[in-house]
Amino acid sequence: xxxxxxxxxxxxxxxxxxxxxxxxxxxxxxxxxxxxxxxxxxxxxxxxxxxxxxxxxxxxxxxxxxxxxxxxxxxxxxxxxxxxxxxxxxxxxxxxxxxxxxxxxxxxxxxxxxxxxxxxxxxxxxxxxxxxxxxxxxxxxxxxxxxxxxxxxxxxxxxxxxxxxxxxxxxxxxxxxxxxxxxxxxxxxxxxxxxxxxxxxxxxxxxxxxxxxxxxxxxxxxxxxxxxxxxxxxxxxxxxxxxxxxxxxxxxxxxxxxxxxxxxxxxxxxxxxxxxxxxxxxxxxxxxxxxxxx
Numbered sequence: 001x002x003x004x005x006x007x008x009x010x011x012x013x014x015x016x017x018x019x020x021x022x023x024x025x026x027x028x029x030x031x032x033x034x035x036x037x038x039x040x041x042x043x044x045x046x047x048x049x050x051x052x053x054x055x056x057x058x059x060x061x062x063x064x065x066x067x068x069x070x071x072x073x074x075x076x077x078x079x080x081x082x083x084x085x086x087x088x089x090x091x092x093x094x095x096x097x098x099x100x101x102x103x104x105x106x107x108x109x110x111x112x113x114x115x116x117x118x119x120x121x122x123x124x125x126x127x128x129x130x131x132x133x134x135x136x137x138x139x140x141x142x143x144x145x146x147x148x149x150x151x152x153x154x155x156x157x158x159x160x161x162x163x164x165x166x167x168x169x170x171x172x173x174x175x176x177x178x179x180x181x182x183x184x185x186x187x188x189x190x191x192x193x194x195x196x197x198x199x200x201x202x203x204x205x206x207x208x209x210x211x212x213x214x215x216x217x218x219x220x221x222x223x224x225x226x227x228x229x230x231x232x233x234x235x236x237x238x239x240x241x242x243x244x245x246x247x248x249x250x251x252x253x254x255x256x257x258x259x260x261x262x263x264x265x266x267x268x269x270x271x272x273x274x275x276x277x278x279x280x281x282x283x284x285x286x287x288x289x290x291x292x293x294x
Contacts, residue, residue, distance in 0.1 A: 003047060003050035003051050003053075003054050004027065004031050004050065006054045007023070007027050007050060007053055007054050007057060008024060008027060008028075010054060010057035010058055010060075010061055011023040011024045011027065011057060012024070012202055012203075013061050013202055013203055013204045014057065014060065014061060014071065014203070014204070015177050015203055015204060015205045015206060015211075016071075016072060016075060016177065018075050018076065018164075018167075019071055019072055019074065019075025019076070020075075022074070022075050022082060023057070023071075023074070023075070026081060026082075027053075030046075034046050056070065056071065057071065061204050063204075063206050063210060065213070065214075065217075068206075068214050069214065069217050069218065069221075072214065072215075072218050073218070073221060076160065076164065076168075076218065076223075077157075077158060077160070078157055078218075078221050078222065078223075079157075083157065083158060086158040086160075087113075087156065087158040089158075090112060090116070090158050090159060090226065091110060091112045091113035091116055091156075091158065092110065092112065092113070093110065093113055093153065106149060111263060111265070112226075112228075112263075112265060113153075113156065114126075115226075115265035116156055116157075116158065116159065116226070116265075117152050117156050119224070119265075119267050120155075120156060120157060120222060121152065121155075126152065127145070127148075128141065128144045128145045128148045157221075157222040159224050159225055159226035159267065160223060160224070160225060161225065162225050165223065165225050165270060168215050168218060168219060168223065168270070169215075169219070169270055169272055171211055171212075171215045172212055172215035172216045172218075172219060172270075172272045173212075173272070174208070174212075175207075175208030175209060175210075175211040175212040176208060176211070177205055177211055216272055216273070216275050219269075219270045219272055219273040220273050220274060223269065223270060223273070224267040224268060224269045225267065225268045225269075226265060226266070226267055227265070227266045227267075227268065228263055228264070228265055229263070229264045229266070230261050230262070230263055230264070231261070231262055231264050232259040232260070232261055232262070233259065233260060233261075233262045234258070234259060234260075
């Protein structure tokens with residue numbers, strides 16, 4: 001109970017409202033789930049993990065750089081339970097999924113996951129090299145490839161949505177942290193004033209230069225927006241020698257091949273990624289101008 005209340009207290013004091021809301025809701029859910037656990041060893045592990053989380057939040061609220069970044073990673077799905085939920089939503093990967101269909105055809109069965117992993121690791125690191133293997137037998141190569149995909153699945157970081165990227169970029173430019181509800185039109189003026197007073201009293205906000213450092217460091221941790229588009233491509237492999245299904249002629253008289261829809265995945269990263277300190281480039285970012293125009 002002491003660790004549970006301490007986590008809620010420290011979570012309410014954290015300056016990022018997205019992370020604050022996630023830690024609060026997840027802690028309450030886990031506490032209700034494990035409240036009546038009768039297995040002593042498992043309960044002790046949960047208590048130990050709760051104390052570790054409490055100490056991490058205490059250091060983050062003291063504005064220790066590495067601990068603040070670690071807490072922000074949990075809040076924005078770079079690791080932890082939110083990462084699993086985001087990966088399931090974007091790439092259709094379940095938390096304990098061990099089979100993608102045929103693991104050697106991940107690009108076919110899980111194209112979104114393959115595109116995310118390809119963007120993060122590169123094409124060469126997605127396939128196991130046969131040279132260091134003692135046995136070059138196809139079954140052994142297939143087994144090692146399956147094991148490699150399990151390793152890739154745990155290391156793959158899901159993309160984020162455009163609104164979250166805009167929020168992080170705004171704070172990385174200006175260094176000001178304002179609750180999202182204060183900007184909402186649905187909240188009344190009295191509620192906004194009360195919420196602002198609550199933040200000034202309880203939330204431990206760092207100064208603007210620290211906020212810029214935190215969010216620019218967060219942008220460097222595989223923060224990308226994934227866009228999905230559909231394009232028509234020739235239907236290869238379904239028919240013998242990739243022959244067209246029907247002899248349909250286009251305007252020039254050539255045979256038009258049979259086309260099928262295919263999803264294309266593109267990724268966009270922030271222009272602020274890689275800028276460690278708010279130097280003279282910060283003035284350019286505040287004006288929202290490209291460096292070449294200054």
